[in-house]
Amino acid sequence: MFRAGPFVADHVRPVDPEQVQPNGLDLTAEAIFETGGGRIGRDGERIGERDPVDPDPDADAWRLSPGGYILRYGERIHIPEGHVGFVYPRSSLMRNAAMLHTAVWDAGYEGRGEGLLAVHEGIDIEPDARVAQLVLAEASHEGTYDGSYQGENIE
Numbered sequence: 001m002f003r004a005g006p007f008v009a010d011h012v013r014p015v016d017p018e019q020v021q022p023n024g025l026d027l028t029a030e031a032i033f034e035t036g037g038g039r040i041g042r043d044g045e046r047i048g049e050r051d052p053v054d055p056d057p058d059a060d061a062w063r064l065s066p067g068g069y070i071l072r073y074g075e076r077i078h079i080p081e082g083h084v085g086f087v088y089p090r091s092s093l094m095r096n097a098a099m100l101h102t103a104v105w106d107a108g109y110e111g112r113g114e115g116l117l118a119v120h121e122g123i124d125i126e127p128d129a130r131v132a133q134l135v136l137a138e139a140s141h142e143g144t145y146d147g148s149y150q151g152e153n154i155e
Contacts, residue, residue: 003083003136011078012134024135027087028128030074032062032117061124064098064117071100071117072153074128078110084139087115087132097121100132108144112153 008025009015019026031052038048050070056063079085085105093100097120105113115132125131 001138003138008134008136011080011136012075014075019130021133024088024133025075026090026130027077027132027134028074029062029071029125029131030112030127031072032064032125033070033072035068035070055127056124059124061126064119064123064125066119066121069117069119070114071131072114073112073132076110076112076154077105077134079105079107079136079145081107081144082138082140083107083136084141085109086135086137087113088135089132090130093123093131096123098123102132105134106145106147107139107141108146109150110154111149111151113149114153 002023005020005022005024009020012025015025019028033050033052035048035050039046053062053064053069055061077085084107087100087102087105089100099118099120101116101118102113
């Protein structure tokens, strides 16, 4: 069973009331990076170099050409025990020919996560714009997340 938006909001910081949705919580864009050169191996991975994309000062937005980018969410997320998290793009991204791809978020994960932003046509995204929705579903599991991304992007 998926949990209601207010329940999800209890596991995310910071949260503004307009981010709380009936079935989840909107996540905002904190940073966008160009990336490349990674490696996925049998015994681990190497994440490619990342270069921050600076917002265009005239547009007060990231002006993104077609391509792949890493988008960091502005919120610190904690997936509670007994749950699994899924992040979906807001429909406004898809209606503007952009897509956000994410992985499963295991119980126990805590950090400021990231997603792959695939831009098919040019798009402007303002900093702190709502771009995704986090939903939590009840799930049985053995143990909790203790991987290399635990605590990521937490200053």
